[in-house]
Amino acid sequence: MKILVVEDDAELAQALASALRDQHMVVDVASSLREASDLAFGSAYDVLVVDRGLPDGDGLSLIERLRGARVHTPAIVLTAMIDVAERVRSLDYGADDYLGKPFARDELMARIRALGRRPAGRAQRLSSAGALSLDHEDRQVLVTSRPLALPRREWLVLETLLLSKGRTVHRQRLVERVYGEGEDIQSNSLDSHVSRLRSKLEAACAGVEIHAVRGVGYLLREAAGGERE
Ligand code: CA
Numbered sequence: 001m002k003i004l005v006v007e008d009d010a011e012l013a014q015a016l017a018s019a020l021r022d023q024h025m026v027v028d029v030a031s032s033l034r035e036a037s038d039l040a041f042g043s044a045y046d047v048l049v050v051d052r053g054l055p056d057g058d059g060l061s062l063i064e065r066l067r068g069a070r071v072h073t074p075a076i077v078l079t080a081m082i083d084v085a086e087r088v089r090s091l092d093y094g095a096d097d098y099l100g101k102p103f104a105r106d107e108l109m110a111r112i113r114a115l116g117r118r119p120a121g122r123a124q125r126l127s128s129a130g131a132l133s134l135d136h137e138d139r140q141v142l143v144t145s146r147p148l149a150l151p152r153r154e155w156l157v158l159e160t161l162l163l164s165k166g167r168t169v170h171r172q173r174l175v176e177r178v179y180g181e182g183e184d185i186q187s188n189s190l191d192s193h194v195s196r197l198r199s200k201l202e203a204a205c206a207g208v209e210i211h212a213v214r215g216v217g218y219l220l221r222e223a224a225g226g227e228r229e
Contacts, residue, residue, distance in 0.1 A: 026180050033059070040066060060090060087100070129222050130223055132208050134159060158197055165221065168217050170217040208222055
C-alpha cells in the first residue's frame with residue numbers, strides 16, 4: 001500500500017511514516033496543503049492521512065478538492081477539534097474516517113489497514129495466479145500452500161503486477177508504487193527487484209511468468225501449461 005501522510009508536525013509525521021514503513025507500506029510525507037496537493041493529484045495512493053491544522057489551510061479543503069476532481073482515495077482525517085459537529089464536518093467534506101488527536105498509533109494503523117481494504121482502495125483480500133496466491137491484508141505470499149518470503153520492494157512489485165494480471169504495467173507506475181517521493185532510485189534498481197522476484201517465483205514453481213515489455217514496463221501472467229493444481 002502507498003500512503004500519503006499530510007502533517008505539519010515534523011516529529012509526528014516522521015513517527016507515523018516510520019511505523020507505516022515497518023508495516024511494508026510506501027510512505028510520502030507532505031507538511032503543507034500545497035505540497036500535499038501536488039503529491040495527491042500527481043500520484044496514486046491507497047490511503048491519505050490528513051491533518052486539519054496545516055500552515056496554509058484546513059486539510060479538509062484538500063479532500064474536498066480531490067472529491068471534486070473525482071479522486072476517491074480513502075482519507076482519514078486527524079483532528080484536534082473534538083466536538084461532534086467538527087468531526088461530522090470531516091465526513092461531509094468527503095473524508096472516510098477521522099481520528100481525534102492525541103491518538104494511539106496502533107489505532108491509526110488499524111484504521112489505515114481497514115480503509116486500504118475498502119473497495120475504493122482494493123477490491124479483494126486475495127489475488128491469485130498459477131499456484132501463487134497473495135493475501136493483501138496479511139501481506140503473505142503462498143505458493144500452493146507454502147509461504148514465500150519476499151523483501152518489501154519485491155512484494156510491492158509482485159502485488160502491483162498481480163493486480164493487473166495479464167496487462168502491461170508501465171514502468172513509471174511500478175516506480176511510483178515501489179518508491180516514495182524523492183527516494184533515490186538508481187536507474188536499474190527496479191529491474192533488479194523484478195529479476196530477483198522472477199528467480200524466486202521460478203524456484204518456487206509459482207506457475208507465473210513476468211515478462212519485460214520493451215520500452216513500456218512489465219507484465220505478469222500464468223505460465224503456459226504451468227504448475228496449476
Ligand atoms: Ca497541524
